[in-house]
Amino acid sequence: MIEVRELRKNYGETQALKGVSFSIRQGEVVGLLGPNGAGKTTAMKILVGYLLAASGSARVDGLEVAEHPLEVQARIGYLPENAPSYHDMLAQDYLGFMAQMRGLDASRARTRIGTVAEECAIVRVLTRPISQLSKGYRQRVGLAAALLHDPPILILDEPTTGLDPNQIVEVRDLIRRMGRTKTVILSTHILPEVEASCDRAVILIDGQKRADGALGDLTRSHVQVVTVQVDDSAAAGAALGNLPGVSRVEEEPDADGFTRFRLHLDGDAPIGEHAAELVRGHGWKLRELRRDDRSLEQVFHELTETTGARA
Amino acid sequence: MNRIRAVARRELNAYFDSPIAYVFLTVFFVAALFTFFNINAFFSRGVADLRGLFDSIPFLMVLLVPALTMRLWAEETRQGTFEMLVTLPARDRELVLGKFLASWGLLAIGLALTLILPFTVSFMGDLDWGPVIGGYVGALLLGAAYLAVGQFVSATTENQILAFILAMVVCFVLYGIGVDAFTNLLPDRTAALFRSLGTGSRFESIARGVIDLRDLAYYASISGFFLAASVATLKIRRWA
The missing domain is CATH 3.30.70.260 (ACT domain)
Structure with a gap:
């Protein structure tokens, strides 16, 4: 489903990715793990078509991301780090805008917004401006937006940073539930996160893959x-x-x-x-x-x- | 098409959710009245036309239009929504066009408010509507060119103030190269060339009621060039 081969990326002199390869099967929940600056975010940004790799290939459903960005982006729900959103909008207006951008027609948009709001437990805050929401709610609004088009693939960059312990548990539960039907890639530098949410961990250190396996294998x-x-x-x-x-x-x-x-x-x-x-x-x-x-x-x-x- | 509309609508709402729209509309309206009555002495000239307004619009817009474009991309970059927006399955040109249409729409509202002037004048005297219509069409096109410049500048920074000032500078240069005070310093042939490139000098003939296809093409190509530059900037930012 997701194939990454020999991916390289430089930021000026710094090599963020030094030839990383991994593949992810449908339905897997995979944690990209590594210290800050290991290349996790860069790898994700290449997968969602935000950055172009210097060399190597990233394929989603057999489609090369750099060549077919729109098709790939239509299959992916992406939550960038810190869940950016338009803070001056009401949560429901934001979801409405995202639904339009995803090409959902009005009636489908309404039902999907209802469903994802339910799933992410944000029904209560839909009519409030995002600027007034707590970090945990903002994160979940972002997650709801990423789920609107019911994508087969979810890519979440540090989905629990900055949340308090209760919020972390809620977001992890949510990811677990999503993982039953979707392929999920999440990045984190927090180890329990992977143990709590993922079937498999890909460990990146200093732009290279250092380990890749089922959690049981890695820890045995x-x-x-x-x-x-x-x-x-x-x-x-x-x-x-x-x-x-x-x-x-x-x-x-x-x-x-x-x-x-x-x-x-x-x-x-x-x-x-x-x-x-x-x-x-x-x-x-x-x-x-x-x-x-x-x-x-x-x-x-x-x-x-x-x-x-x-x- | 739907995505262009979605972006345009969101941007227009964002204008009206913030003070920008109201401040812009008020200042634009007051400045238009002021130039009409004071600077160009409507009453003392005793001619029923809108020369006063149209003479000052090219410069007025240099000062005000950057306020509409400064946040277009700079704000997206600052609050991180840029990444989210460009990873949606939308083409960059749809995003650029949606934002452009929203800013153009607000400018059109500002111009529409000043329509009260020609209507008032037409009651007081015999107003020739030809130059008025020409003037408004010209003002919309001139504004489009400035808006495109402003959006391009905004795409290159995350600092709104910088985006405002830079857009003003670029628009002012485009305006200034055609102004008599500048072209008078140049040899005749060069002067003619610069006058034909200045946004204001082009506007003069339109405001006289002469709509020349070349003038329209001039504004359209400035707009097109800077909108294309905006699209290119969005792409280049992702290679970095």
């Missing part, structure tokens, strides 16, 4: 933790080390005579049941048996470190 570590009470920790460590797929064992003492073993694995294969069997066979007392998942923060941090930490 290759460490199995087993905490047991044993008399001979060396022998137990050796026994655990003989389990299939274990390359290395670390041990550290835990409280009450328990020992925590960290088994470093070669691959992703589950090992929990083998470890459990071993523990049961020896009659060890078990306190903890878990896969040591990394948080996205850790993943992110590691990736940033290896890029040569930029502020």
Whole structure:
């Protein structure tokens, strides 16, 4: 549905994108993740036909964005950062204007405005000037405007920045709901955002793609933790080390005579049941048996470190 | 077509939602009355025509028209709606044309308000309507040219004040190159050329009631050129 190949973009001397490729299937909710200045916004702006790439290709439904901007823009609902809108207009007039610009006829515009206002929970503020609305409402008015033509693709640039925690939850719920029927790309530098809303994360750092995968894959570590009470920790460590797929064992003492073993694995294969069997066979007392998942923060941090930490 | 109308309507509403429309209309009207009665001494000349008004309109518009165009794009840029607007499935020329028509509409309202002058004059004496109609048509076209200049300037900045001043400067240059005070300093052939390029000097013949296709084409090409330049500017801004 969305194909980005070797996208490059410079702002003067600065290379904002240094050959980024990714593809997104229909119905996916993908988070573009990265520190500020990583190229997330630039990539989105190229996808919606606002900026032209220096080289590379961006296709939506097989259409090259730079060559068929109008067709592509008709398929996309786009919410730029900070949800800009005409503050001197009433919310409903703004939606009416956007509906006309989207080519909706009067009766369809009326029904669609009703529907999106309902979806975005802005019915109450429709008759108020946008200048009087809180940031959260403005964001939702912007989102409503992006949904007017019922686009198959939604592109949201930092949809929750500047919102208070309640508003963040509301907007995330909304994105989740949209994600059931639409392809959604959202950018953020806030990790929980991706964990809350997305199926998949594409991590951009310094204009390059550093990771791309289902959240589970990105956060799954290759460490199995087993905490047991044993008399001979060396022998137990050796026994655990003989389990299939274990390359290395670390041990550290835990409280009450328990020992925590960290088994470093070669691959992703589950090992929990083998470890459990071993523990049961020896009659060890078990306190903890878990896969040591990394948080996205850790993943992110590691990736940033290896890029040569930029502020 | 619908999108041009949507943009034009939104812009017109924006004019009337802000003080701009009212201030412009009031100042334009008062200035028109003032030039008609005072500067050009309607009563002491004792001729039933609108020369006083039409003589001053080219310069009056240099001062006032930039007020209508300064916010057209500068405000979009400042509040970030520029990006939203140009990523709608609309052609740039539709956006430019919609904004142009809105500003032209407001200018037409301003001119319409001054129609009270010819009607008053026609009661007082024998008014020749030919030059009056010519004058109003000319004023609309002259205004269109200034509006196109103003929109182009506005597309290049996010600062409304700058857009206002720059538009005034460009319009003034277009006006000034044809003014006698300037052309008298030049050799005859060059003077004639500059007079033919000045917005005001072109206007004189129209205000005398002589509508020459070349004059209309002149205003139309200035408008066309700067509207096209506006469209090009919108595109160029996205390559940066």
